[in-house]
Amino acid sequence: MSPENLAQAIARVGSAVELLRDQDWPSITFPIAPEFTNWRDEQRAWSTTVALMDQSHHMTQLFLGGADLIPTLMAISPNTFATFRPGVAKQLISVNKDGYLIGDGILFYNSDEREGLVLIGHHILIDWVRYTVEKAEAAGKDVHHRLEPNSNMRDGSPTYFRYQLQGPVANEVMTKLLGGPPPEVKFFHIADLSIAGKPVKGLRHGMAGQPGFEFYGAWEHNEIVRDAILAAGEEFEIRRVGAKAYSSSPLESGWVPTPFPAIFDDDFADYREWLPAARAGSIGGxxxxxxxxxxxxxxxxxxxxxxxxxxxxxxxxxxxxxxxxxxxxxxxxxxxxxxxxxxxxxxxxxxxxxxxxxxxxxxxxxxxxxxxxxxxxxxxxxxxxxxxxxxxxxxxxxxxxxxxxxxxxxxxxxxxxxxxxxxxxxxxxxxxxxxxxxxxxxxxxxxxxxxxxxxx
Structure with missing residues (x-):
């Protein structure tokens, strides 16, 4: 039997609100160690010294490409794509017909290769983008996608490792790690780097209001790169951040991680028939x-x-x-x-x-x-x-x-x-x-x- 879709679940319960208030979906589980030391000192590290956060496992990834991809995304997003090009990332958003938010995620433009763009985030926006791309593909558009669920829902390793390095002395750690000053990179721009002899990309941003980079590269190099970062940061009192501390980082950066999606009006009727009810989340509060x-x-x-x-x-x-x-x-x-x-x-x-x-x-x-x-x-x-x-x-x-x-x-x-x-x-x-x-x-x-x- 096919899983119940969201439209069927709402019809069964009689109310979208009651369905989501009672649905068994926890806030989110980060599939890394809860604590490496203790979450209080791990939190303090990104404000006082430097912290290393492992983002490899908890986010969903949607790999995208095709000549018609950007026009397809433009049709559902208020973001500008006028200067979007390889080496740049953006916080992609989407809205319904009445201007209410569906969700947000980070869209990385790595290259013009087949899977050169990747949308990272919680599944809320990604599911809507995936549905839109599938419709475009069925209509004969040159678009394609590959969904990679997070490590709670996926067998095997992820495509990329993702490590966030941030804190007041993050630049000093990077200088030692890279053998020279870190590159001058604008906010949300991507640099090509080499760490421990391995090719790595670095997105300039921070998750808790402190300077830093998000490093990502082929999963097979994850331990080599992680160990090199930790070795470079040892003299600067680097701390690895576990799931407990990491979950609180949006409070300081001011990012609301899971906004309620405006998908319950007529313009999303077909989407609700496509979306499994189990992916619709839950309301607490x-x-x-x-x-x-x-x-x-x-x-x-x-x-x-x-x-x-x-x-x-x-x-x-x-x-x-x-x-x-x-x-x-x-x-x-x-x-x-x-x-x-x-x-x-x-x-x-x-x-x-x-x-x-x-x-x-x-x-x-x-x-x-x-x-x-x-x-x-x-x-x-x-x-x-x-x-x-x-x-x-x-x-x-x-x-x-x-x-x-x-x-x-x-x-x-x-x-x-x-x-x-x-x-x-x-x-x-x-x-x-x-x-x-x-x-x-x-x-x-x-x-x-x-x-x-x-x-x-």
Whole structure:
């Protein structure tokens, strides 16, 4: 029997919201060691010295090519492709007919060879791109693709290793590693390098608001390259970052890793019949509505407006042009009140019904974490990724809130579900609480907001 598709699952349950609130899909599992030392010091390393993150296993990869590929992508994306060429990467996004976000991923343009482009990210956007490319291929277009699931879902080794090196002394490590100063590479540009005699490509970017490179190359060289990086970084107190610490890195870089996808309207009806229901993810959090549209984001809500360019026609352009004139929400960091966080932890060891369990360093327990943000009793936004940052000794979350709420305002994050969903990741018995939080910029650190994109 074929697996149930998303359209069938919604029809069976009667509601997209109820389906995803109860669906057994955890937030995400990183298939690397949870800790190499301890997650607190591993977190601190990318802010104080240098850290090595292994990104080889947890992301889905879609290898792409063909003469008609770029026009096919242009038709579903507000990104500009005017200057897209080998040696450049971009944060690819896509929207529905009403301008709401489907997802995002990093599109690497490595070469003009058969699989010279690769889209990396969670499967949300990749599934939509794969569906679009398959339709184009069936229509006779010169496009082709190869899906490589992450290491939780794939047998065998990945095509590439991917190592992220970052921190205040990352450049010193690279100077030793490369035998000279690291190349001057613009943000999101790709350099050809040699590490331990092996060919490696390096993307200039950082995942936690610090300078760094993402190195990638043939999997067969992964141990040689990794060991060379660790040897070069030893005198600089390099630390390998495990799954626990790595999962919290978006909190500092200001990237919302799994935005809720706007795929539940008429323009995505055929796609829902193609998409297996098991790949649709799950909703966790206090936000509750019978209207699935209340879970949608625009690109501007999540700080992705810089990826929007109206230099070509694409699905959803007319609606997105109207949204761009006056975005209603913006991306922020919410700094959670220490006493309120402590009360949640304390409730776990007191008599009575405890608050919803709050995990460290990451609190996300649904694939899409969606917690209501209120001010003066009214909803003003949605809190998404949440967790603890050891360097700052702060619990925080990334959120999208009304533009009328300024930095420095105190809002409340509603933590815990009512009604409580039936997915196994949620505590069957808990009570909702409110957490005071101060609105701050995203990314939070001055470095991430200014120097980080200086060469953009």
């Amino acid at each position: 206090s936000l509750y509505s019978t209207d699935v549209h209340d879970f949608y984001f625009t690109p501007f809500d999540l700080g992705l407006g810089r990826s929007v360019k109206f230099d070509h026609d694409f699905h959803g352009r007319e609606a997105l042009e109207k949204i761009a004139e006056a975005p209603s929400r913006r991306k922020v960091t919410l700094l959670w009140n220490a006493d309120d966080v402590a009360d949640i932890v304390k409730s776990q060891v007191e008599p009575g019904t405890p608050a919803k369990y709050l995990d460290f360093p990451k609190a996300r327990y649904g694939f899409y974490q969606m917690d209501e943000v209120q001010k003066d009793g009214a909803q003003v936004g949605i809190s998404t990724d949440a967790g603890y940052v050891a360097f700052d000794q702060l619990y925080m979350s990334l959120a999208s809130i009304d533009v009328a709420v300024p930095d420095g305002s105190v809002v409340e994050v509603v933590w815990g579900e009512n009604p409580i969903s039936h997915k196994p990741q949620v505590d069957a018995a808990h009570r909702q609480v409110r957490i005071r939080a101060t609105v701050a910029p995203a990314p939070y650190h001055d470095y991430a907001r200014s120097v980080y994109r200086a060469n953009d």
